[in-house]
Amino acid sequence: MISVKNISKTFKLYQSPSDRLKEIILHRSYHRVFQALNNVSFEVKQGETLGIIGENGAGKSTILKILTGILMPDRGSVNIDGKITGLLELGTGFNAEFSGLDNIFHNATYLGLSRNDIEKKLDEIIEFTELHEFINEPIKTYSSGMVMRLAFSVAIHADPNAFVVDEALSVGDAYFQQKCMQKIKAFKNNGGSIIFVSHDSNAVKILCDEAILLEGGNVVQQADPETIINTYNFLIAKRSKGEDIRYQGDDTSSGYGNYMVRIDDVSLQDENNNPSEILISGRPAKIVIRLAGEETIDDLTVGIGIRDKFGQDIYGTNSFHLKKKICIKKGQILLIEYYFKEFNVGPGKYTVSVALHTGDTHVNECFHWLDKSVAFEVVAGGDDIFIGFVRLKPDFHIKSETGNKDD
Template sequence: MSATPNLVPVPDSGSTGPILAIESLCKDFKIYEKPSHRLAEALTRRKRHRLHRALDNISFTLGHGESLGVLGKNGAGKSTLLKLISGVLLPDSGRIVRNGRITGLLELGTGFDARLSGRDNVAVNASLLGMTADEVDRKMDAILAFSELGDFIDAPVRTYSSGMVMRLGFAIAIHAEPRCFVVDEALAVGDARFQQKCLKRIRDFRDAGGAILFVSHDIHAVKQVCSRALVLSDGQVFFDGPPDAAAQNYYRLIAGSGEDGLTLEEDDASSYGTMQTRITAVQLTDTQGRLQPRFACGEPMAVELEIEADHDAALSVGFLIRDRFGQDVFGTNTALLREHVRFRARHRSRCRFSLPANFAPGKYSVTVALHTEDSHVHDCHHWWDAAATFEVSGFGAQPFSGLCYVPVEFETARMEAVA
């Protein structure tokens, strides 16, 4: 099967059903306090372990051309889910229905023999992914070219860095022509250019009709790649829906809003925290203090917050600007600005951030937060996503490419005669 310049070929099994169906999946692990307890249990047949439920009644489907992100804190069950789907582990109960070849890159070096060269490992690892010898021969040059390992391809894998192992593993997996591609945090390894190359290849695969299961802590990558996202918590599906909403539910979890004493506005994952100190209003104004929903690029603007406190508190106040795709464009807070802000009980305070609207034309949202440290992850009093919106209607004095304007100086190059 030949590939177009921009698309990755996806085998067609002729079925119109989902490529992957997960039904009531459960997985337990035995936890022993000491290694010797495992042997004692085998000899005496007396229970010396406790059960840890890594996955509890997980169900979802993944269709053609669909990309599903999986988010969750460490220990939420993400890696266990991927290993079950890839066949590395077997479920204790439930069912996994696979419609076509599923390949993935789960852990660096999985299936590689450190004594063999990278070239020899291509054949070995590709066969583990279900590729035939003819397929390997036909795609060898493309795999090696994508990996960009050069002369190192004939060196033993034990001499490779983690980034080189990831390059080779990804190159093999994406050329196996799967119907579903499973990838996790392995892509966090390697230089930025190769990560961008991998993400582009993943998007091309999705656009060609392939299904993607993408596990990452990189919220931006999930928003770029995925059309839907799951949030796992304690082995269960905490949320299943659009990536933006999934990201907010994920932020809820890492900020601890599932714990006692934290509140969430009814049916609204965009506003949460202890609410002991809370933001009651957000306004965008011009230099005259007038409400302004629209600015020209470079025009002065201000983010004004109204805050109420139940108790005396010293907190960090911050804001984050996102574009229409949900990508973080710019954010800061008073901790990063080295400003100290104190709030008094039963008082209303007003804060103001002034900045130039140095953003490309388009629509933006403003998220605001109150927390004790330089991040809302710890002791979040209030996080309010998309509390206000504004539009940059056009360029000011200086057009540019990208998302933000950065002042640039240029000096004419001097010419020197070359002998």
Template sequence: MTNVLTVSHVGKAYKRYPNKWVRAWEWASGRTTHEKTWVLKDIDFSVKPGEAVGIIGVNGAGKSTLLKIITGTTQPTTGGVQRSGRVAALLELGMGFHPDFTGRQNVFMAGQLLGLSQAEIDEHMPAIEAFAEIGEYIDRPVRLYSSGMQMRLAFSVATAVRPDLLIVDEALSVGDAYFQHKSFDRIRAFRDQGSALLIVSHDRAAIQGLCSRALLLERGVVVKDDNPEAVMDFYNALIAERENQTVQVVQLADGRSQTTSGTGEAKVKNIALVNEAGEAVEIINVGQQVHLQIDIELGAILPGLVLGYSIKDRLGQTIFGTNTHHLGLNLDAHVRDGCVRVQFTFPANLGAGSYSIATALHKSDTHLAANYEWRDLALVFNVLNINRTPFEGNCWIPPEAKCIA
């Protein structure tokens, strides 16, 4: 299968001069007087038709530079990029829009930049107007638009014709919830029809919901290329990392990667899902009452210790999460000999499927304050629908149905 996009050992460096006179001297003398600052180093990956790849990383990791190289607006210092077919990119909000021209005029200019002819733009204009839903503003200057309206129109133009490769940066994050759902539905439809997707986002749900693969950029280097769940877990661990912390990745028996990070001052020594009879179980019924028991071992006195957990579906998307801080449970008063057992009791109102539990030991309300231990895939369990009426989805919310006059 021919790749829609091939990025081969791409690197990008910018020249740095002490002052403007040194720059002039280099130009006049032909001697090298600058230093190079590398923002990308040896980036190498490919994307096939119908494949959706997410790119994540902290600000300054090199994501925007990489996208500019892929779209051809910036040239690489080393390596190269090969693209096949039509490419549509939504990199910056309203990029290329002239503020004094109307939305309709900007549609024609943006469409031509995307390679569409005048006739094609005329043909698709009604659909662009309908999808953007900005009404009479289509014939008003873009400077009168809100950021959300600019995003609506820019996305509508970029996706008026299904591209072979669609590149979407964080621009969609400024839209309202309704248009975000509408946009992601169109993106999914393109993917299902064979378009390749390149999505840059910090939104875990967006990456895991759309992508089959993700790349993590760190200081201009791809540090992880794996399934979205494993990459997002590793990314979250890096965010919480401090000087005295470590990030460890362990391959589990089922092939999945378990990421653990933290200072190690507190650790989860044992975790189990227990039924009403006090038996540890790995398979439970929809809606069954269960107890999540977690044993914690402390290496030191840690005032304000908080234990949190989250339940994730098979794609790694969080179904529910909470912690002892939000529940008003003070662990300090229950620590004995450096240990404490915490029990969370709840009905497993989940749909049939495989789930995992992630645990977090920290201070205050989030693990970013002081991360003692963050462990993904701490426990894996399965839910079966043994005696409930059939239903769809990840949550069991049994309704009552009746006819009313």
């Protein structure tokens, strides 16, 4: 288990290196104090994953450096049952002049493995990296993705009880990222505790049991991952346009914006244009959004996002990307319809979120964002049975080796 209680960390920031020397000699202050963390507390139990999100400078990396012993907190306590390793800033603990093989021995030693332990795990570490032909080359010749492979493999094979992952994982190719995610899930299933820092909202929703939102070194909120991601989106919108953004929420849905245009209602209609919370995969369907203009807006964007039961975004679009211009006058009511000739979504439970803003994203100016505005279920149709999120309709052919079709 990881237990962090009321940790705080400040840094002295100097305009130039010479200011440090002047401060020592003249006994005068030539620095300003930056509060990286302020009374941060959380716990991660055995077999649980905690996500940490926030904008750049919020304090995420500082927490990870304190957890891994690179930094010491000014105040507060950190208790970890067992060994903690992880993937922090790319290349940490590596020597660019050494070969990949030498760096395995050096880095694993820093993580507490004996030489005998390293030799026993060496083949497994190298096999996971898939860098066999490059393992004896100096890592200064490696790409960033190759360095990430090496760093992750060493850290995860060092028998940790807890594991921390920073954005360094994002530099890998899609194949190796999936391989790392599978390894992290297996580590969690075996009782390992994980701290996961990422800007990938879907990854946080899938991997994490709980999440915290940091802003300016403070914990703004601690809750389930989807709630935290929604609040994070709200804070981004608020920062972009100032204090005119207001937050409103309840147990089932949450919304925010300056409400110059308001979402009055969101509903679903089946293939017969009847209101329904049950849709058939592959059949026609509509999402109908009722808008009320509190002010006249000449450049309105209406967007939708569909999420699965885990909060993953499986589909999203908006009128800006569809090149549809929308104007609404003060006091006017508009009905916006998203019509799907074939609603090619896999069977399961979903929610629809709706956003009103200008331009391509809600960061420009957010009028109203409503999460989980309506919930629905998709059931299988009578044909084209499949699993997954997306219903594709491929042409299927059988050919002999001569190239002739047999069907």
